[in-house]
Every structure is written in structure tokens, then in C-alpha cells.
Amino acid sequence: MLEISNARKTFFKGMPDEKVALDGLSLKLNRGDFVVVIGSNGAGKSTMMNAISGALLVDSGRIVINGDDVTTMPVHARARHVARVFQDPMKGTAASMTIAENMLLADLRQNPARLRRGLTPQRREKYREHLSYLGLGLENRFDTQVSLLSGGQRQSLSLVMAVSGEPDVLLLDEHTAALDPRTADLVLNATLRAVNALKLTTMMVTHNMAHAVEYGNRVIMLDSGKVLLELSGEEKARATVRDLIGHFSVKTDRMVLGV
Numbered sequence: 001m002l003e004i005s006n007a008r009k010t011f012f013k014g015m016p017d018e019k020v021a022l023d024g025l026s027l028k029l030n031r032g033d034f035v036v037v038i039g040s041n042g043a044g045k046s047t048m049m050n051a052i053s054g055a056l057l058v059d060s061g062r063i064v065i066n067g068d069d070v071t072t073m074p075v076h077a078r079a080r081h082v083a084r085v086f087q088d089p090m091k092g093t094a095a096s097m098t099i100a101e102n103m104l105l106a107d108l109r110q111n112p113a114r115l116r117r118g119l120t121p122q123r124r125e126k127y128r129e130h131l132s133y134l135g136l137g138l139e140n141r142f143d144t145q146v147s148l149l150s151g152g153q154r155q156s157l158s159l160v161m162a163v164s165g166e167p168d169v170l171l172l173d174e175h176t177a178a179l180d181p182r183t184a185d186l187v188l189n190a191t192l193r194a195v196n197a198l199k200l201t202t203m204m205v206t207h208n209m210a211h212a213v214e215y216g217n218r219v220i221m222l223d224s225g226k227v228l229l230e231l232s233g234e235e236k237a238r239a240t241v242r243d244l245i246g247h248f249s250v251k252t253d254r255m256v257l258g259v
């Protein structure tokens with residue numbers, strides 16, 4: 001579903017502060033994989049997400065999504081392949097518009113050719129169904145202005161907007177890091193419901209090792225722009241928070257033990 005081959009990205013090339021962010025990164029996600037991405041600050045996680053979404057183009061290497069070579073495609077051209085939820089709950093939604101209008105906007109972004117008739121009854125029905133995956137009752141507040149929602153509700157809405165176009169790849173970029181622990185759990189559970197209901201291929205970056213243990217069928221650790229560790233299947237199922245922390249060469253205070 002997603003294949004990154006030998007991706008390289010260097011910032012400030014040839015300058016004194018040159019930074020190699022991706023150093024020949026290779027990675028393959030199969031359809032339906034839920035991969036949790038961990039790694040120290042500066043390991044290259046965001047750069048990898050940016051390279052997949054098209055927010056930045058790699059210097060060399062290849063990125064293929066669902067058979068399409070997207071390596072040189074800009075963000076908007078990749079929108080039908082890739083959806084992303086960011087850390088900041090304010091970033092993914094339009095505050096002055098209603099929940100229904102926000103859902104329509106997301107649809108427009110993902111399927112620009114199919115939206116001439118606006119909020120049709122069929123679309124409202126589909127959006128209602130997708131909102132119901134969250135289990136937050138947002139499907140009953142369809143015409144509520146988004147500015148009236150809490151941060152957690154807004155982030156949940158961003159999530160539904162990202163998944164409703166059933167992207168080939170869903171990128172979750174520390175999407176619960178800015179939420180309080182209870183709301184973070186709520187949003188994570190909603191994430192799981194949506195991902196399972198739509199059988200999405202998902203990549204989630206987190207600094208929370210308890211989440212890395214609990215969620216997903218694979219975990220990969222990035223270090224200096226490449227994959228340092230990969231666990232899947234039984235190995236992933238057996239891994240503990242301490243096992244994962246043991247692989248960090250530099251422990252940072254952003255790492256949450258989950259205890």
C-alpha cells in the first residue's frame with residue numbers, strides 16, 4: 001500500500017548547520033497495517049510524515065502509494081491517497097463553519113470532481129454514519145458551529161474528516177499529544193473505531209510508549225533518519241514499555257512512561 005525506498009532529505013545541504021533528516025529510509029506498509037512510529041526528538045518522524053504527505057519533497061528515493069509513484073506530487077495531488085491529522089486540534093477544522101460544512105469541505109478536498117450538489121441528503125447520511133464511529137454524539141450536532149466544540153471534540157472531528165474519504169494511508173502525527181489524558185484516550189479509542197470500521201492503513205507517530213505498546217500491529221523506531229528497530233506479530237504483542245524505552249539511545253523528557 002505504501003512503499004518508501006531509499007528516501008533521503010538533507011536540510012541546509014553544504015552549510016555548517018547541514019542536517020540529514022532522512023538517511024536512506026526504506027519502509028513498506030501492507031494494506032490494513034497500523035504502524036506506530038517512535039523515536040527520539042530529531043529522529044526524522046515528522047520529516048517522514050511530510051515526505052509521505054507531500055508537504056516536502058525528498059532529495060532522492062521513491063514513494064509509491066497504492067501503485068502510484070507520488071514522489072514528486074505536491075500535497076493537493078496526493079489528497080486522495082493521503083490524509084493527515086496534526087497535533088493541534090485547531091489546525092484540522094474551520095471554526096466558523098458547522099460540523100456538516102466541515103465534513104463537506106473534507107469531501108471536496110478528497111474528491112474535487114464529485115461535489116457539485118453540496119450537502120445532499122445522501123451525503124448527510126454518510127457523514128452522520130462516519131461521525132457515529134466516534135461514539136461522541138457529534139452526528140446529532142450536525143449544524144453546530146465548530147468553534148463551540150471542545151478541543152477533544154474538534155480533534156475527533158478532524159479525525160473523521162481525515163478518514164471519511166477512505167484514504168489509502170492515514171497519517172496521525174502525535175494527534176493526541178495536545179489533549180488531556182482522558183480526552184486523549186477518547187480520541188484514541190475513536191481512532192481505533194474509525195480505522196477498524198474503514199479498514200484503513202495507518203501510521204501513527206507518538207512519544208507515548210504505552211500507546212506504542214497498546215496500539216497497532218507493528219511498531220517502528222526511527223533513529224537518525226532510518227529505521228532502527230521494527231517489531232510486528234508476536235514480538236510486537238510481547239513488547240513492554242520498558243523494552244521500547246531500552247532502545248532509545250537518548251532518553252528525553254517528552255517520553256511518557258504511561259505509569
Ligand SMILES: Nc1ncnc2c1ncn2[C@@H]1O[C@H](COP(=O)(O)OP(=O)(O)OP(=O)(O)O)[C@@H](O)[C@H]1O
Nearest residue numbers: 011019020021039040041042043044045046047048
Ligand atoms: N524545515 C526544516 N529545516 C531545517 N531542519 C529541519 C527541518 N525540519 C526538520 N529539520 C531537522 O531534521 C531533523 C529531523 O527532524 P524531524 O522534525 O523530522 O524529527 P522528529 O523525529 O519528528 O522530532 P520530534 O520528535 O522532535 O518531533 C532534525 O535534525 C531537525 O532539526
